[in-house]
Amino acid sequence: MTARRPLLALAAALALAPAWGIAQQAQGAAAPATPATPGWPAKTVRIIVGFPPGSSPDLTARTFAEPLSQALGQPVIVDNKVGAGGNIGADAVAKATDGHTIGLFINGNLTIARLINPQVAYDPARDLAPLSLIGVSPLVLTAPVGQDGVPSSGDARAFLDAARAAGDRWSYGTPGVGTVGHLGTELLKARTGINPVHIPYPGYPQVATAMGGGQLQMALLPPALALSQERAGKIRRIGVTSAGRSTLAPEVPSLAEAGVRDFQLEIWNAFAAPVGLPAPVRARLSAVLAGIARSPDVRAKLFAQGWQAVGSSAEGLANRMQADTAAMGRVIREQKITAQ
Incomplete structure (x- = not known):
């Protein structure tokens, strides 16, 4: 019985995490106008996805490509870099230095991957900058x-x-x-x-x-x-x-x-950028992506794909990443889960 007590705190953290996303969605609705970024973008913007064409993350990225292109005034392409449960693509985003690359991630790549395997090449907290929580779904x-x-x-x-x-x-x-x-x-x-x-x-x-x-x-x-x-x-x-x-x-x-108490679990997807992308560019992308996610057309498309649209601020996504990393870390430690 004693071994399970820490899991009560975990369950509470999991129960609170989605509420932060909802609060940030409400904040995003009242966000200021999109920040100006003179001279950016100067070329094609690339969305890296760590999963194959036709996968759920790929479909979400392609749903955003056209409206993002219209908002930025430059072409937007989806680049699938498949492998290691999405971690190859995530690492490619983290290492991108062209100033025109972002990534569409599942929550595992932004919270769990490094907890399970410290040898994962990128550190989400250090190498990636949150942009917007896009959609959530229970299992x-x-x-x-x-x-x-x-x-x-x-x-x-x-x-x-x-x-x-x-x-x-x-x-x-x-x-x-x-x-x-x-x-x-x-x-x-x-x-x-x-x-x-x-x-x-x-x-x-x-x-x-x-x-x-x-x-x-x-x-x-x-x-x-x-x-x-x-x-x-x-x-x-x-x-x-x-x-x-x-x-x-x-x-x-x-x-x-x-009768299952204090148990709440969601999968989610989100956009993030290399941490080296200039802050004004990240702010603009965050506002644009959140607005696209909340638009009626994209919201309907996300729902058809199995997602409840959120469209949070960058801060909302950062909060969700922090909460889920802490919560899942407790599960990993208590259940002694290791990479295999």
Whole structure:
């Protein structure tokens, strides 16, 4: 029981973190006019994405490319630098010196990567300058259909009771060690007394396939993927990891409704720049990107991609990075999670 007490503080930190993003969104709505940056941009602006074309981060970056180009008066291209869970792309942004490069990141690259592996080449806190938190999303606890020992209903209490009874005979899948899905499930284990074994996969689609194939008993999946797999008759959605019901899956109860207390988890994406980019340029980009995220057209596109639009200030993103880094760091230490 004593070992779990630090996780109560972690859960509280996770519960507070999204509220900061919402507060900063409200502040951004009243932000001053976009700062002037004479002579910039002088050439094409590049958005580096550490994931392949067609991935969720890539789709978000391409959603922003055209309106950002219109706002800046220069072409904007998306440059995919794939590998190491997005860390290759993140390192490329951190080392960019051309004055016209930014990056679209998932939260793992800005918070978790270096906590798991201190040998990661870049330091988010030192090498990257926050620009704007773009979108947030809960994950969905899911279970396979038609697997022996897994409750056939979508009732979260019955599912968690079965998971506790199964102990380490159950397995859960994630896109890899140190991802939000991994750390979130470890927190869920600590909060509920379940003990499934972790099996990492290359990505969320492979996790869903493995669960549909009977190799896993549970997983935290993004809402859009969870819904498509449920419609295909392969999985059931059990509960969302947000504090209350999410507009991305309003028909799915939160895990809090099933009695899981002080547990809140979100994935998110954000823009950041090399720390060496001049402050006036960063201020202009922050204001422009936040405005694009809050525009009705882009907000609708983000929602279709599975994101609740935020469009925070740079300070809002910095606060979120700091809170999530501290919170996830506690999970990593308490659960003794290391790079594999």
